[in-house]
Amino acid sequence: MCFLVDESTDISVSQILAVMVRYFDQRKSKVIDALLDIVEIDDASGEGLNKAVKKLHASKDIPLHNIIGFASDNRSAMLGINNGFQAFLKRDVPSVFILGRTCHSFALCASHACSQLPSFLEQFLRDVCCYFAHSSKRQHQFQLIQDIVESPKRRMLKLSQTRWLSRGQVIARILEQWDALELFFQAEIKTEAVKLDGAAEIHKTMANRGTKHMLLFLNYVLGNVDKMNLEFQSGYFRLGTLYATIADEYRSLLAMFVREVVLSKTLASIDPCDSSQYKRLDDINLGGRCQALLMREPLPDKEVKKRFSLYCQKFLVELCSQMKKRFPLEEDCLLVKLQVVEPKEALNPQRSVKSIAELAVCFPTLVKEEDFDVLQDQWQDLLYAKESLQNLSHNATSFWQDILIIKDGNNLVKFDVLSKLMCGLLALPHSSACVEIVFSQVNMVKTKQANRLQANTIADRLLAKRAISHQEVACHEWEPSSVLISDVNTGKCHQSHTKRTSQSEQATLHSWEPDIASSDTDEPKQFFLQLFLLYYSIGLPQGPQSLLTAIYSPVGLQQQQSCKNEMQVGTTRVA
Known part of the structure; x- marks a missing residue:
């Protein structure tokens, strides 16, 4: 198991x-990314x-030594x-495989390289976008x-610093609309x-001979970087090709x-x-x-052309330096x-x-050392x-699972230990982009109108959504299992939720009168309030006054506990 944190x-x-x-x-012969939990931290x-992570693993009875890999930003x-x-x-798991977010690393490399360009x-x-951002009249005129x-x-x-691909996309759009x-x-x-509004400054920059040339150069280089970035944001297994992809792109950038x-040496x-290894400025690949464009619209003089080439060279040097700093390029590294x-x-x-x-x-957690001889054989x-293997799929996630069908002369699985090792390695992360998707979903659940939702409530909603999606059915086609229905009828689901949720959160989410003192009757109150919200939301003829009277009157408080089980069954039927 690998885990991804952000x-x-x-x-x-x-x-x-x-x-x-x-x-x-x-069972599915593929790598699964599953949400474990969302917790609030101080x-x-x-x-x-x-x-926080140790506490979470302990609460779910997951031993730390089960972790073989970790990825984050x-x-x-x-x-x-x-x-x-x-x-x-x-310190707890010395053998854990750790990899920084590949997509984030590419974005940082490009950001540092752009710092070498004219300010x-x-x-x-930024100015081009801002000029249109808040004026519908200008947008209409531009159309x-x-x-x-x-x-x-x-x-x-x-242009956004937090969106990894924004710079390349902004440049491509400006060139398209030039x-x-x-x-x-x-x-x-x-x-x-x-x-x-600065329209004159924008027009002056566009008219300056060299601006479009520089944007075309950046569009060429950043386009290749963004392609790699998109590839490693994929949820499919990419770790096996990570080194080759990065090494090829790094060598291609050096060749510019x-x-x-010099390129015949090891990377x-x-x-x-x-600088002794550089090409002449006129020979740089732009x-x-x-x-x-340089042939059609040459730069004004040799000095301007030299300055332009130097900027391009500095950009490439910084980009390659950052890649060498952030990615392992040694030929004996683990990625190889x-x-x-x-x-x-x-x-x-x-x-x-x-x-x-x-x-x-x-x-060491995947295969025991005493099995190494069998593994090598x-x-x-x-x-x-x-x-025997020619009819098997050469997709990594399918191949190492399907190889278990091959048996030896004694009708025993021939590659069981090897399959166990490789299937475990398939879970190693090449990126943690899937965690960013979770935060996007959190923002869709916890909105301005529902800004008091607690972390465990949000986690419950996302876990329910993922449980349905893993069954590969639409939400309206999902059918609850008999075990789940039994847990709802017996109150196990409610008890589990109450155990996880603090009393303060219950008051925040469900209390209508926050100044009412807590007592032994709080739990029946909470139940009737939830039932009231359910009746009110589906339009049943159950007035607020009668329900609130039943909840808070002295007689009603005595009767609530006795009728709670019956009302729970009714709630289940209504739902």
């Missing part, structure tokens, strides 16, 4: 911690997060070497110009509001400004900051569209060994891992069983 602040300024688990489902430091509170959560986790370029991207130049009718995008934007701002600079003879030995999880690599006679024990020793036999 912390955020919701609309009511409460710190919540979302914990998800990733495991390989043998301390978001590494030590505080460690205490790259904040110091999570991945700090000394006091981050991963440091505390490694006016970032401001230009008219889009019709004239036959440009796609699309709105300008906003002709329409030029005509629009030519007309805008003649209005009286120029000094306030580094001499060919880890190449220093992108070593992308096809940028090169074509994990490539054998891909069936194509495992069946290759020239595979990188000759002894599977090199990989198994890194994950099965790893070797895999190369000579191609005829």
Whole structure:
């Protein structure tokens, strides 16, 4: 089992911690991301997060040594070497596999690289969007110009630091609408509001020879980075191809400004900051569209062209430096060994891992050391069983499960230990993007109108939603099991919820009169109030006055406990 953790602040300024688990489902032959729980925390430091996660695992009777992998974002509170959560986790589980959020790392690399560009370029991207953001009149005028130049009718995008792909998308949209934007701002600079709205400055930047050239260069490079970012946001297993994908893209970026003879070295030995390895400025690869524009509209003089090329070179150098800093590029790193999880690599006679024990020793919870001999034999036999394997799917999640159908002469499973190891490795996380999806769902549940919902109430709703979705049916087609119906009728569901929910939360969610003192009759009150809300929401002829009288009158309080079970059955039937 692997778990993925992230912390955020919701609309009511409460710190919540979302914990998800990733495991390989043998019945469905695929990797499942499941929400474990959402808890509210007071301390978001590494030590505080460690205490919260330990408490959560203890409450659900999950031993920590079941954890084989952990993924989160790259904040110091999570991945700090000394006091981050991963440091505390490694003390309890020394063999845990830890990987920062790949998508977040790519975004940070691009952000650092953009800091090497002229400052006016970032401001230009922001100004273009802000000019249209709060004016429907301008948006309408811009649409008219889009019709004239036959440009796609699309709105300008906003540049955001928290959205990983926003910069590349904003640049691509501005280039798509370049002709329409030029005509629009030519007309805008003649209005009286120029000094306030900055239309003249935007038009000046667009007219400056070199702005479009730089945007085309950035669109070319960031487009490739965003493609990798999108690939590793996928929920499918990607860890087996992570090293090869990153290494190929890193080598491709180096080739844009580094001499060919240098690229024959190992990637880890190449220093992108070593200027002695650079190409001439005129030989830097700027992308096809940028090169074509330079031919049609050359820069004014040699000095401007040299400055432009230097900016592009600095951008590429910083991008490669950040990638080398954030991703393991050594040829003997664990990511290289994990490539054998891909069936194509495992069946290759020239595979990188000759002894599977090199990989198994890194994950002692998956295969015991006394089984290493059997594991090595099965790893070797895999190369000579191609005829038995030729009809199997070469998708990793299906292959290592389907391999269990192959049996030896004694009618025993031939690759049982190997399958157990590989199915366990399939659960290793390559990203924690799925946790971000949980926070988006939290924001849809806890809105401005329902801003007093507690963390465990939100978790209950999301867990119920995921329980239905895992059955791959629509909510209106879902049928509760007989066990669930029995638990509702006997009150087990209500008792479990009451146990998890504090009395203060019950008062916050259900109390109509907060100044009423708590007593032994609070639980019947809560039940009748819930029933009242149910009747009121579905329009049954049960007036508020009669129900509230039954709840709070002395006679009614004496009768509530005796009729509670009967009313629970009635509530179940109404629901």
